[in-house]
Amino acid sequence: MDEIKSVAIVGGTHGNEFSGIYLLRQWEQQPQRIQRQSFSTSTLFANPPSYEANKRYLDSDLNRQFSLADLDNIELANYEQSRAKAINAFLGPKGNAKTDLIIDLHNTTSNMGPSLILLQSDDFNKKMGAYVMQNMPEAVIVYEDQCPVEEQLFLCSITQQGVIVEIGPQPQSVLRQDVLDQMEKMTLLILDFIDAYNSNTLPALNNYSAYRYKETLSLPTNEQGERIGMVHQHVQDNDFVALKSGDPIFKLFSGEEIYWHGEYEAYPHFINEAAYYDNNLAMSMAEKFTVVL
Amino acid sequence: MDEIKSVAIVGGTHGNEFSGIYLLRQWEQQPQRIQRQSFSTSTLFANPPSYEANKRYLDSDLNRQFSLADLDNIELANYEQSRAKAINAFLGPKGNAKTDLIIDLHNTTSNMGPSLILLQSDDFNKKMGAYVMQNMPEAVIVYEDQCPVEEQLFLCSITQQGVIVEIGPQPQSVLRQDVLDQMEKMTLLILDFIDAYNSNTLPALNNYSAYRYKETLSLPTNEQGERIGMVHQHVQDNDFVALKSGDPIFKLFSGEEIYWHGEYEAYPHFINEAAYYDNNLAMSMAEKFTVVL
Numbered sequence: 333m334d335e336i337k338s339v340a341i342v343g344g345t346h347g348n349e350f351s352g353i354y355l356l357r358q359w360e361q362q363p364q365r366i367q368r369q370s371f372s373t374s375t376l377f378a379n380p381p382s383y384e385a386n387k388r389y390l391d392s393d394l395n396r397q398f399s400l401a402d403l404d405n406i407e408l409a410n411y412e413q414s415r416a417k418a419i420n421a422f423l424g425p426k427g428n429a430k431t432d433l434i435i436d437l438h439n440t441t442s443n444m445g446p447s448l449i450l451l452q453s454d455d456f457n458k459k460m461g462a463y464v465m466q467n468m469p470e471a472v473i474v475y476e477d478q479c480p481v482e483e484q485l486f487l488c489s490i491t492q493q494g495v496i497v498e499i500g501p502q503p504q505s506v507l508r509q510d511v512l513d514q515m516e517k518m519t520l521l522i523l524d525f526i527d528a529y530n531s532n533t534l535p536a537l538n539n540y541s542a543y544r545y546k547e548t549l550s551l552p553t554n555e556q557g558e559r560i561g562m563v564h565q566h567v568q569d570n571d572f573v574a575l576k577s578g579d580p581i582f583k584l585f586s587g588e589e590i591y592w593h594g595e596y597e598a599y600p601h602f603i604n605e606a607a608y609y610d611n612n613l614a615m616s617m618a619e620k621f622t623v624v625l
Numbered sequence: 626m627d628e629i630k631s632v633a634i635v636g637g638t639h640g641n642e643f644s645g646i647y648l649l650r651q652w653e654q655q656p657q658r659i660q661r662q663s664f665s666t667s668t669l670f671a672n673p674p675s676y677e678a679n680k681r682y683l684d685s686d687l688n689r690q691f692s693l694a695d696l697d698n699i700e701l702a703n704y705e706q707s708r709a710k711a712i713n714a715f716l717g718p719k720g721n722a723k724t725d726l727i728i729d730l731h732n733t734t735s736n737m738g739p740s741l742i743l744l745q746s747d748d749f750n751k752k753m754g755a756y757v758m759q760n761m762p763e764a765v766i767v768y769e770d771q772c773p774v775e776e777q778l779f780l781c782s783i784t785q786q787g788v789i790v791e792i793g794p795q796p797q798s799v800l801r802q803d804v805l806d807q808m809e810k811m812t813l814l815i816l817d818f819i820d821a822y823n824s825n826t827l828p829a830l831n832n833y834s835a836y837r838y839k840e841t842l843s844l845p846t847n848e849q850g851e852r853i854g855m856v857h858q859h860v861q862d863n864d865f866v867a868l869k870s871g872d873p874i875f876k877l878f879s880g881e882e883i884y885w886h887g888e889y890e891a892y893p894h895f896i897n898e899a900a901y902y903d904n905n906l907a908m909s910m911a912e913k914f915t916v917v918l
Binding site: 504568 | 654856876900
């Protein structure tokens with residue numbers, strides 16, 4: 333891969349995920365914290381009106397508006413659909429972007445710790461994961477590489493190299509010091525990695541364990557589509573802990589328990605994420621694997 | 626005090642505090658769970674439109690609209706100001722209420738555990754606290770009795786006997802099984818207590834430790850009123866843990882730490898509650914004392 337010459341750090345894609353929004357403000361005061369020798373760094377506050385409204389979004393989820401078809405469809409005209417096109421023009425356009433790499437900063441209400449979500453498993457990303465893990469052993473590396481980057485809907489898919497920094501648990505509309513510190517640490521490590529990659533000064537990197545997205549589970553609903561149960565407390569807060577076949581995953585309001593019967597060893601994450609209720613989602617499932625460099 | 630003849634359980638006063646809303650639905654299916662021999666129990670979903678909007682409130686905080694002056698002021702006409710008057714007519718009117726006791730169900734993002742908030746320290750409430758503690762040792766009893774009940778702004782101040790069941794931590798717009806179970810347990814214990822009180826069958830009750838609200842601390846701000854710091858991680862999640870003079874309570878974005886210098890042993894609670902950001906509040910402070918029966 334060519335050298336990375338321009339990096340954009342994006343915060344506030346979701347208006348009630350505060351860590352990125354506050355970090356952008358701090359970096360505006362002290363820009364040297366995100367500047368590196370071998371590339372330029374810019375910042376972007378993606379969705380200020382949703383922050384003002386103290387909501388994830390005004391009309392629709394900004395972080396699902398970046399398919400090539402939707403970006404090309406001018407009839408998709410609500411606030412986030414419009415804002416996506418503006419951001420795409422500013423950092424992109426997707427497929428031929430003037431920016432080389434986007435770091436999009438997110439929080440989750442789930443107990444995922446400091447997670448780095450990578451959209452493809454190329455040599456660059458595999459090394460980035462190794463570098464972050466070696467300097468931040470508490471980090472978790474998640475590959476969401478089930479489709480080519482250009483087919484992804486995420487903001488950071490504007491650029492071929494795009495990553496999501498996802499830190500939790502943090503309630504919506506809250507700022508936690510520990511979560512803020514983890515987000516800054518991981519973001520600065522990514523910048524350090526890019527700088528070392530550009531200048532061919534990467535340290536020795538080791539193979540590591542990571543997770544690969546597999547599927548998303550829905551909450552149990554009745555025929556009218558109403559939720560009839562919740563995430564079981566056996567699973568709650570146990571992100572990235574292996575589920576065994578027969579383990580309880582849902583508790584119905586009737587008292588009944590629903591069990592996991594998967595054909596693989598599943599590592600749930602995004603467990604009981606507040607923003608997933610819109611679509612009755614309960615958690616994502618991943619498989620664990622070893623990244624070989 | 627006279628016998629309690631009618632109890633109203635209120636949920637969804639804040640639309641993004643899900644436990645009470647879901648419990649009301651379950652009790653609708655199985656009303657016998659909240660029925661007791663010596664009094665009638667009704668339920669009320671206080672703010673359905675704010676639940677539909679997935680927000681605490683549409684226009685203003687419903688749980689601050691119940692002063693006698695505001696209830697009498699027909700010019701206060703936004704949604705929650707109007708809904709408050711409707712609820713007051715239905716359960717009250719405040720000062721001469723047809724309901725004897727209101728239990729208002731709330732969640733907090735703070736690590737307060739199962740808390741019972743009492744608005745006056747009369748013999749009835751002191752015994753209620755003892756009864757709940759004896760049957761639920763993890764419960765915390767908080768007296769917010771700094772003014773007469775009729776001067777309180779809370780929904781449950783419609784009735785002279787009104788209590789708040791406040792369970793956390795739970796992010797806004799999330800339903801946790803453990804929090805739901807604690808809320809139902811505490812609510813049913815309050816109903817059991819009332820039934821035993823009415824029928825003169827209370828067990829022997831013991832003195833207990835409780836907390837009394839003292840003051841509320843604001844987040845540090847600059848001259849423009851912008852937040853310049855956050856709750857220190859030394860305090861985060863340590864609700865009802867004593868603060869000593871000299872302990873850090875805020876971390877400024879500049880890196881500086883702010884210390885607590887109180888003239889009393891303070892027990893912080895509602896620490897970093899999401900809903901408090903509207904007013905730049907950081908936490909409430911209480912003193913610990915012994916309730917003597």
